[in-house]
Amino acid sequence: MKILKTIFVPLAILPLNNLVSAQKKDSIPKNVVAFITDKFPQTRDLNVEFTQLMPYKFSPQLRSENLPENKIKNFQQINASTNIYFIKGQKWMLSSNLNYKFTHINPENEISIFPGQQYREQDFHYHSESLSLTHFSKVFNKLAVFSATASVDGSDQHFERFRGMLTASVVLKATANTKMSVGLALMIDPSIQIPVLPVFTYEHTFSNEWVADIILPRKILMRKNIFQSGRLSLGAELNDSSFYLYPDENRYEYRQIEINSGAAYEHTLGENLIGTLKIGLRAAPRSRIFEKRETFNNFIFEANTKPALYFNIGISYNPFTKLKNN
Template structure:
């Protein structure tokens, strides 16, 4: 993907379909093999995230500096998914993602002047209608998905509507390896390439406590089970996010700020009944951050922001289930 921007609307639609994909192939080809112990399907999730002061520089499209300072971000997210229709190979579900961000900016009005603090509070809601169809192609399982995403800051004023679809073919190699190849189709002008390759890979090593979990273009994770009665993970994840900006005299119209971050570090998760509690820490590196008008192309931005790499902390809790939909949804 040339512009390296993977926004949260894409990841939200992929989360459910990738989980169903993994369980579908396991149900078909590894009937006698125990499912991976790590809980993949989480229909409800809450997380708190804090990103320490990050120095930033903002430049316009002519590369002129228009702002410098530091930013500290705290973010709260909650996600829920619920199936609404199921018949044979077709499943339809609804998803909601709510995000609240508090961003404190420390800027200088003069080169030698003191830092001035300003804080903005952001609320954002994404509603997604997702459809999953499971079929057979060349005697191999295939998963097709379609998603319509409606985005709003308050559930009343819709700011953006986008769509996404994907197709993935599943391959199984013994009881220790499985992978899928597919294509993601995105209907959003900000994406420079509307068709994006998708690849998932899961492998359990000869030492069964270790496994490799890859979902491109989202994450590469090495995981160890039975670590302090939980799971230790080491790796990197790519997250996209965006928020709508209030209309002003400087920016009249419908604008949003988009950014893509790499979160690298270590994490620990543990089951408490049906709940998973986890922490993760490491470093955040911003790949790209841009302000642009909604429905504009990524290159037609107002300004671009460069951030320095800084530490982050993430605390999350989720509800884990063996499958999101009834088992009949996984039958051929």
């Protein structure tokens, strides 16, 4: 599939969302602050999540040879991330993102991928760090956002990949009810196939208070505030799981694209905390292992997995969160 490159898109479109969440006549730093202080901000200052998948079957293939069908009895993940924003002025913003993901996998039968290596119950550690510089300008009298991001990732043993990304976005519409933008993201990463990706964002509030929240190709959601301090979301989001393997002198990467479809409920817990509960169905169209120096298409191992039910619970700390409704 060609959607692998979208793993890094959320970092690129963050500054654009900051701007279109406020009115056009406000100053840029004020718009950014308004987005960060939203009751349910798109990104969280500090976020911790736990995900549990129900057992699911998968069909593995090693070097184009089909292997017997297997089953994952237990799949768990813990993800922790933090976002830090440094506002430098009317036209510049500096931001950073730190992320850590722990993955526990327990297959029903041993998986033999490398000579002398048998994978049964395993724990994997993955981390990534990025720094983004954003510039706000005007193009044809439209607000434009240009961003450059440098990132590095790795495991508990080594730093691995260094990546870069350049983005350009133009705000086409920014009213009280509708925000819309288009842009391009250029990925600098030898492991991806197509380095250029179009980006489209759209947010619209309907008369019944439901809100369409679309960031293509990352997510398509319908949201609505319920009760006094809650929000319900229905739809689908794109995610990924990635970690590194060290069976011999070479280094390998496991990469899996995931589509999570279902429902999410968020609830404010006091001034600065937000609790989140998600349930639904996870589909993983492609799960592959390839040498680090190769691309996602030049894989040695592939698994076609069956969809699985998932459960996710999380909590985030946002010191700038408002108590009032949007």
